Amino acid sequence: MSDSRKHVVIVGGGFGGLWATRALASADVRITLIDRRNHHLFQPLLYQVATAGLSAPDIAAPLRHILRKQANAEVRLGEVVALDAGARQVRLADGEAIGYDYLLLASGATHAYFGHDEWAPNAPGLKTLDDALLIRRRVLLAFERAEAAQSEAERAAWLHFAVVGGGPTGVELAGTLAEIARHTLRREFRRIDPAQAKVRLIEAGPRVLASFPESLSAKASAQLQRLGVEVVTGTPVGAIDGEGYRLGEDRIAARTVLWAAGVAASPLGALLDAPRDRAGRVQVQPDLSVPGHPEIFVAGDLASLKQANGQPVPGVAPAAKQMGSYVARAIRARMRGKPTTPFAYVDYGNLATIGRRAAVVDLRGLRFSGFLAWAFWLAAHVFFLIGFRNRLIVMLNWSWAYFTYQRHARIIFGGKPDPS
Structure with missing residues (x-):
């Protein structure tokens, strides 16, 4: 039996892609979320895994588990290697072609070594x-x-x-x-x-x-x-x-x-016949669509868009979340034949931790540092983690580390015996 609902294909299960998927939960569409990995990663805490403060499951969750209750969404483990905008299809590395009515590319960024x-x-x-x-x-x-x-x-x-x-x-x-x-x-x-x-x-x-x-x-x-x-x-x-x-x-x-x-946009942007900036980000329209293709959207680190003040929308998690939610609203508007309003990024401020009881916070002109900033940074990151278990485990681990200076994940495994 064919499904008459519009098909929304979302490439990337990061902040932009996942927020768009969840924002379309009540929409009369079917969603296919494609990612090379099976999990959503809370990237702001990735350095904690790198420095043995947290384990991988503390800051990541399987996409299938996150979306298990969203009946109109399915998850596909795969890598998009080609895009045919005329035929409205994306092609996976295994050769499968997936058609779409609306497409969101939110595959993030990678490392940039400035030509080296x-x-x-x-x-x-x-x-x-x-x-x-x-x-x-x-x-x-x-x-x-x-x-x-x-x-x-x-x-x-x-x-x-x-x-x-x-x-x-x-x-x-x-x-x-x-x-x-x-x-x-x-x-x-x-x-x-x-x-x-x-x-x-x-x-x-x-x-x-x-x-x-x-x-x-x-x-x-x-x-x-x-x-x-x-x-x-x-x-x-x-x-x-x-x-x-x-x-x-x-x-x-x-x-x-x-x-x-440095960072560079995901190579996926090169599959589009659209202008890109020096970092490879796709230069999108004010509604985050690709020029000449109102059915294709780009969000997160892959999108290049200037704000009203002339500054680019930063490549940070809050911006990706806002873009994902916006694209969901834009798709709903397209389906109703309504016009879209330009995307407007809301800057809630910057946070950066430096170490134990050391951080800096800039919240729309409210600036502070030291222990208070560190406590604020900790609370904000725990709050935005996906899943109660993740929040609880991270709080327990950080509390233990605070009083003992110990990092529980100091296990060496995998790879060659010598890194040299």
Whole structure:
């Protein structure tokens, strides 16, 4: 029996895709949500998995479980490799073609190495759970290799951690690495003192957290330094390999370099015959549709759209959620033959954590830092986690870590015996 309902295909189960799917729960449509992975990831806490503070299931949930009660939605595990806008079809890697009446592309972003993709194997970025587990493995193994090192130079190289990029992810990684070295691993080794590890945060621009007001940026830098992080600004990294990196004229031996400096849009945007910006994001219409194709929408990190003030809509989780919900409303309007109003992003503010009892918050001009900002950041992130179990487990883990400095997920597994 054929289904006469309009078919909405949504590619990507992140914030944009999932929020659009849920917002269409009561609509007279059938929805196919396609993702390469079977889970929705709460990406703002991904660094906690990378630094052994949380386990993967704490910040991720199966898409099928999330949508189990939404009768008009089905989940497909697959990768979209081709798009035929004329025939209104997407094609999966296994060759299957799926037709649509409306299409939403919300496949997110990936790492950008500014033309130096050869750096990727030696400077992993942080976008997926696989990335987080790889980084966790490299960080924990670095201390193990330092313990077994036969020379001071080798030991120093293993105990040098460099984070490239001073945005929120870089700041969070650097601050947490310093906490691990100075508190979590205390008294656990016999031949090394983990507190002697050097954690360096490198930002090519003039300051860290450039999207924040300058006053909060300065406070973040000061808090990082109090945690033991060396903050280097105004100097880009010139080269990265398996033995270290180059900073200016200096060659630094470091076996653990982490990348948090840039992002590029998902390659899915290239499948569209539409203009894209330098980062590969699709330049969409004010209603988030693709020029010439009102039935195709783009949301989240894959979309490029300027706000009324001329600034681009930022690639953050709240923006992706708002875009997803908006696309659902636009589809409903299209089905009723009604016009759509332009998408308007509501900026509720910026949050960034730096470490234990250290964070910065900018809420529409209300700016504060330190313990109060850290508590606010913690409460906000727990509140927005999907699922009661996730919220409870994260609160328990963070409470335990707060009083003991311990990180329960410090298990090394997978991969080769040696990261070098």
